[in-house]
Amino acid sequence: MDTRFNSLSRDADEPHKLVNALNGIFSEVTVRAARPAWFTKLQWSANRKFDENNAFLRKLAHEVISHRRANPSQKKDLLNALVNGKDPATGSETTGNLLAFLLYYLMANPKVYATLREEIDRVVGGDPLAPEHLNKLSYTKACLREALRLQPTVPVLAVKPVDVDGPIVLGHKWELDGPQTILILLHHLHRDASVWGENAEDFNPERMLDKNFAKLPPNAWKPFGNGQRSCIGNEFAFQEATIAVALLFQKFDFSFADPEYKLTIKQAASIKPANLFIHAKLRPGVDALSTTQGVVHEDTIGKPAPATDNVFSGVNDLKPIIVYYGSNMGTSMELANNLAKSAIQRGFQCTAAALDEATGSLRPGVLSVFISSSYDGQPTSNGAKFIDWISALSPNSLTGVEFVVFGCGNREWRDTFQRIPNLIFALLEKHGAKSIAAKGSADAAEGDVLAQFVTWQASDFWPCVANLHGITPGTTDEALRVAVVHQKPTFQPIQTGVSAIVKKVYQLTDDEVRPKYHLELELPERHNYEVGGYLEILPRNPLELVKRALTALGLKEDDVLELESSASTPLPTGVPLLAKDLLSHHLDLNQPATVKQLELLRDCCEVAEDKQALDSILEEGNRTNVLTRRPSLLQILEAVKIGNLPMPPPTTQTQTLLYFILAIIIAVKMYFDLVCLAAPRSIPSSV
Numbered sequence: 281m282d283t284r285f286n287s288l289s290r291d292a293d294e295p296h297k298l299v300n301a302l303n304g305i306f307s308e309v310t311v312r313a314a315r316p317a318w319f320t321k322l323q324w325s326a327n328r329k330f331d332e333n334n335a336f337l338r339k340l341a342h343e344v345i346s347h348r349r350a351n352p353s354q355k356k357d358l359l360n361a362l363v364n365g366k367d368p369a370t371g372s373e374t375t376g377n378l379l380a381f382l383l384y385y386l387m388a389n390p391k392v393y394a395t396l397r398e399e400i401d402r403v404v405g406g407d408p409l410a411p412e413h414l415n416k417l418s419y420t421k422a423c424l425r426e427a428l429r430l431q432p433t434v435p436v437l438a439v440k441p442v443d444v445d446g447p448i449v450l451g452h453k454w455e456l457d458g459p460q461t462i463l464i465l466l467h468h469l470h471r472d473a474s475v476w477g478e479n480a481e482d483f484n485p486e487r488m489l490d491k492n493f494a495k496l497p498p499n500a501w502k503p504f505g506n507g508q509r510s511c512i513g514n515e516f517a518f519q520e521a522t523i524a525v526a527l528l529f530q531k532f533d534f535s536f537a538d539p540e541y542k543l544t545i546k547q548a549a550s551i552k553p554a555n556l557f558i559h560a561k562l563r564p565g566v567d568a569l570s571t572t573q574g575v576v577h578e579d580t581i582g583k584p585a586p587a588t589d590n591v592f593s594g595v596n597d598l599k600p601i602i603v604y605y606g607s608n609m610g611t612s613m614e615l616a617n618n619l620a621k622s623a624i625q626r627g628f629q630c631t632a633a634a635l636d637e638a639t640g641s642l643r644p645g646v647l648s649v650f651i652s653s654s655y656d657g658q659p660t661s662n663g664a665k666f667i668d669w670i671s672a673l674s675p676n677s678l679t680g681v682e683f684v685v686f687g688c689g690n691r692e693w694r695d696t697f698q699r700i701p702n703l704i705f706a707l708l709e710k711h712g713a714k715s716i717a718a719k720g721s722a723d724a725a726e727g728d729v730l731a732q733f734v735t736w737q738a739s740d741f742w743p744c745v746a747n748l749h750g751i752t753p754g755t756t757d758e759a760l761r762v763a764v765v766h767q768k769p770t771f772q773p774i775q776t777g778v779s780a781i782v783k784k785v786y787q788l789t790d791d792e793v794r795p796k797y798h799l800e801l802e803l804p805e806r807h808n809y810e811v812g813g814y815l816e817i818l819p820r821n822p823l824e825l826v827k828r829a830l831t832a833l834g835l836k837e838d839d840v841l842e843l844e845s846s847a848s849t850p851l852p853t854g855v856p857l858l859a860k861d862l863l864s865h866h867l868d869l870n871q872p873a874t875v876k877q878l879e880l881l882r883d884c885c886e887v888a889e890d891k892q893a894l895d896s897i898l899e900e901g902n903r904t905n906v907l908t909r910r911p912s913l914l915q916i917l918e919a920v921k922i923g924n925l926p927m928p929p930p931t932t933q934t935q936t937l938l939y940f941i942l943a944i945i946i947a948v949k950m951y952f953d954l955v956c957l958a959a960p961r962s963i964p965s966s967v
């Protein structure tokens with residue numbers, strides 16, 4: 281808010297007046313709730329203090345807001361959200377206190393803690409948290425519900441019958457004398473053994489999983505109040521708390537500062553744990569710098585599409601690129617930054633900017649890339665101005681402008697899926713701008729948006745940009761020539777490093793999403809690993825796969841090849857090497873075929889049915905842009921009959937089997953996320 285209140289600092293000499301005023305108000309409200317209104321009227325001194333505190337808060341809020349309005353800033357802070365948007369302003373204390381109780385219960389119940397952490401690792405892993413994750417965090421939600429059951433942060437509700445004459449009998453038992461106030465003590469309601477059973481006092485989130493929660497009797501769980509005046513921030517609070525828990529547990533391990541800590545409660549208008557101090561330790565593999573962002577493992581996320589196939593080196597007059605992003609929650613912005621990094625790596629002048637910045641600024645000579653999301657079919661908050669502007673342009677006013685559009689969306693919004701990127705594409709074309717590539721798209725419901733985007737860059741975007749610069753597709757393929765030679769192999773595959781043993785591999789993700797794996801390696805004795813260092817892993821394709829590839833290519837294990845390339849390539853060139861070694865160590869045989877490879881294979885197909893089959897794979901790929909679903913080159917070679925195939929099959933993406941791993945050691949075992957440019961669909965069995 282641009283103002284420091286020191287409300288959380290224990291070291292502050294004196295709390296900010298705001299803290300005192302709030303505490304005064306909360307205490308008074310609590311006391312007032314418990315006494316008759318006529319009696320409150322007589323509390324002159326307390327009432328005067330209450331009014332003073334109220335007046336102080338109003339004045340302070342007015343000052344803070346006026347200051348920001350007089351000095352506008354682009355900061356993404358809460359104050360801007362409140363001043364410029366409609367975000368709700370209440371409920372932060374109740375939600376904060378809920379989180380504090382949750383942390384307490386998790387630390388006090390290690391099994392529950394482990395289950396929650398496992399869910400967050402499985403669903404979110406090291407990815408930036410996205411809206412799609414939230415629905416899948418069902419155990420986390422159950423933990424929040426259970427914490428609110430045992431410790432409803434608003435612990436008392438006051439209700440009063442209205443418009444009644446005469447006595448009322450509640451539950452056939454209790455008679456009320458007219459409009460009398462009743463206090464509902466949630467602490468008791470929520471621990472009623474007749475509803476919650478003998479273990480009502482235990483923290484047991486299983487009872488709050490959706491299927492069990494739905495079976496609870498009505499009114500058994502009321503942390504958000506009652507009837508028409510119940511909490512309007514209920515959904516918001518859950519969403520906010522789920523996000524906070526996911527981000528916190530993604531990055532930190534928590535433990536009691538005092539292992540003997542016994543829960544005691546501090547109460548004002550809401551309740552919170554008293555004197556609860558916690559140790560938070562960065563989780564293995566988490567970069568301390570990433571804790572200031574909504575993401576972990578930044579290295580993996582920001583990794584641009586590889587420039588190993590840089591056909592632009594040596595090209596003069598590269599057109600500058602501007603990448604505009606329409607983004608509310610950061611996904612499209614992340615993609616824009618990723619593309620900008622890739623472009624800079626390739627020697628382009630490139631910047632990323634918010635979509636609204638494109639208003640009135642599109643011009644020939646600059647390639648404009650648009651990456652945008654939609655929200656209920658509407659533009660993002662940083663793109664609405666641009667959409668208004670471009671909708672109102674006169675015909676042909678964008679003649680000469682060259683553009684590319686990539687859409688971020690989620691198929692669950694069926695009627696408005698990709699509406700804004702589609703609209704941007706249509707309007708740009710309508711006004712005379714020229715698209716240099718077919719529109720790309722990612723579907724968040726399909727899983728990893730960044731992977732879909734990086735794939736699109738490699739197989740569609742960069743080849744089209746090459747075209748734009750007069751570099752004809754195929755140049756890079758032709759640049760790589762392979763011949764079977766009758767020489768002794770002199771090339772030795774990289775043998776540096778040590779052999780590690782894969783101790784455990786298991787899938788962290790559900791079957792329907794793109795797989796992520798947990799991999800545990802044991803390093804040989806005497807090999808230490810320092811926290812924060814990089815580990816380079818050189819996986820091998822399994823022998824069985826290599827043999828299949830040799831057969832598909834009509835090669836024998838001891839055939840010797842020589843590669844020649846005029847472009848830079850990580851493949852070993854100019855030395856005779858065993859075909860087996862090339863296929864084992866240098867090519868990822870599991871990688872899905874790229875669009876370009878599919879097209880080339882289709883053109884080499886001898887049988888019409890095979891051609892059709894490849895066409896339909898290409899169509900499906902173009903429609904969904906989900907490369908991971910495509911078969912690998914090897915699978916295709918085994919399935920279709922190809923004539924005149926250059927050998928090995930043409931590959932623009934000279935992808936190597938070099939995976940960089942961000943790793944961390946725990947005792948002698950290693951735990952890490954496997955980060956690779958194109959994730960293998962099966963984990964290599966040896967390292």
Ligand code: HEM
Pocket residue numbers: 368369370371372374375378432433434437438503504505506508509510511512513514516517
């Ligand atoms: C865990 C977090 C929260 C809890 C436990 C909670 C609980 C409650 C309860 C019990 C009430 C009813 C009070 C009564 O009947 O006397 C209430 C009302 C209300 N809450 Fe929340 N709340 C939470 C978070 C939020 C958030 C995040 C917001 C705003 C985004 C919010 C906005 C409101 C508002 C505006 C009312 C008054 C509704 C009315 O009087 O019509 N609350 N809340």
Ligand SMILES: Cc1cc2nc3c(=O)[nH]c(=O)nc-3n(C[C@H](O)[C@H](O)[C@H](O)COP(=O)(O)O)c2cc1C
Pocket residue numbers: 411412606607608609610611612613653654655656657658660688689690691693696697698699724729
């Ligand atoms: C409230 C809401 C509404 C959405 N509406 C749409 C929509 O109409 N069409 C669509 O394709 N995607 C829709 N999505 C999905 C988002 O566009 C998608 O998650 C996108 O990756 C978010 O991008 P951003 O992080 O750049 O804002 C919606 C998401 C949310 C949370």
